Amino acid sequence: MRNKELSFWLFITPVILSLSLVVILPVVMGFFFSFTDWNGLTFNQFIGLGHYRRLLEDSQFRQSLEFTFIFAFVSVIVLNIIGLSLALLVTSKLKSRNLLRTVFFMPNLIGGLILGFIWQFIFVRVFAAMGNFTGIEGLLGWLSTPATGFWGLVILTVWQQAGYIMIIYIAYLQGIPKELIESANIDGATPFQKFRYITFPLIAPGFTVSMFLTLSSSFKIYDQNLSLTGGGPYNSTQMVAMNIVDTAFASNQMAYGQSKAVVFFIIVAIFSLSQVYYNKKREVDL
């Protein structure tokens, strides 16, 4: 009996140790330090809610938060619509379906930092060249205004991640029993009816998974933000993750940056938990 206990602990000690030192201890310390004047090494006194009060008046932080919320909202919707459409396209009887699957998924394997640099070239040089050639003014000056920076980030994110969402939906689409579609065909159902009454309800768990993944990943984006717009022009496209990194490591305000990180954590946790709860409930209702 004791031997069994001992081997249990030997098997789990390495991961417990790493999780404790890398995640749990920093979370607890970070929460604690956000109420002090910590400078990254030592702290002298508690300042209570001082940092959090300052947060309320930090217009750059508020703007980053708003930008991130709108960005996450828009990209979750666009990503899921396009991801599901791509999945429907490549699960049809197209001859090119396997090649298309390969192509749509490819950007997903490459890091956001590198993809952001490629798209910087496309928005700045290629769009400008096409704008000059065709005379369409909307193609000029991309990434130099807050709006084009925003849509640039949405396009980059959708292009990078739609293939991933596609793969998730494919897994659920392939789980639909063939007999259901066949009997609907016999009953003379239209393609829309088949989608609305068979496909759509049966891939509902896929919505839980992909909404959850896209919401939290869009909210936490950093690399793409850094390489595509760098937060510019004038920090107008700076998202929360970048705002935290800048506060802590560029402006060297460790405790203040950490208070932002605590707020960020709470928002992400609320998002994730409510998303899972809501979708589980809806699946049962259907």
Place this chain on the structure above:
Amino acid sequence: MKKNRKYLVLEIIGVLLGLVWISPFYLMLVNSFKAPRDIFANVLDLPSQLNFDNYVTAFNDLNFIRSFFNSLLITLASVAIIILFSSMAGYALARNKSKLSGAILLMFVAAMLIPFQSVMIPLTSNFGQVGMLNRVGLIFMYLGFGSSLAIFLYHGAMTRVSISLDEAAIIDGANKFQIFFRIIFPLLSPISVTVAILNVIWIWNDYLLPSLVLSRRNETIPIRMFYFFGQYTRQWHLALAGLTIAILPVIIFYFSAQKSIVEGVTDGAVK
């Protein structure tokens, strides 16, 4: 007849969409061979001649050999210890059906909700104070961040590994380590492939964590790329050649193991 036409339209839409999807790579590739004035003259055309000068400059300035092997070392070492320790933990937690082991599993799953930016400041401060802001420290951090999902996947797979295998081995006189490494671990290899793929994609491409941990001497490809791009802003011919070089290993990896990659990514997301 009507049905055929419908498929033809769909086929054309599909192919056009595919072309739009790969156009960023096409534009990167064709312009990486051009002289600067050709990029300005016509950005969509194929290059008039194949000029590898841009590649030679970019390859040297990226210090590509060194950053490539550094990325490779960090990725392989991290993935190896994530697989080893997470499979051990997944096995132990699945076989020990106590309240404590349920609570430990829940703790790992809950840790997945914590965004990296919420822990990075105290984390780098702590590791800095004990002199561990180096490659060994980084690999240990990847174990901490990567083990949660891996344990979750291994724990799920263990429900399909019958306990009678353990019992038979005990009768034959095997100890816990022998049971795990000789019998259980080989049976878990499909999950190990999934865990390896998910973690290779993540760690190979990761930028923020290594940029906070590593010194300039040990930089990985993404970190080197960041400085390289800053150095060549507006010199697109060199920047694009550098980006092409940086992407090449990933593309080779994708085409050599496409099926496992897609399956692995699906497993990681859906389970």
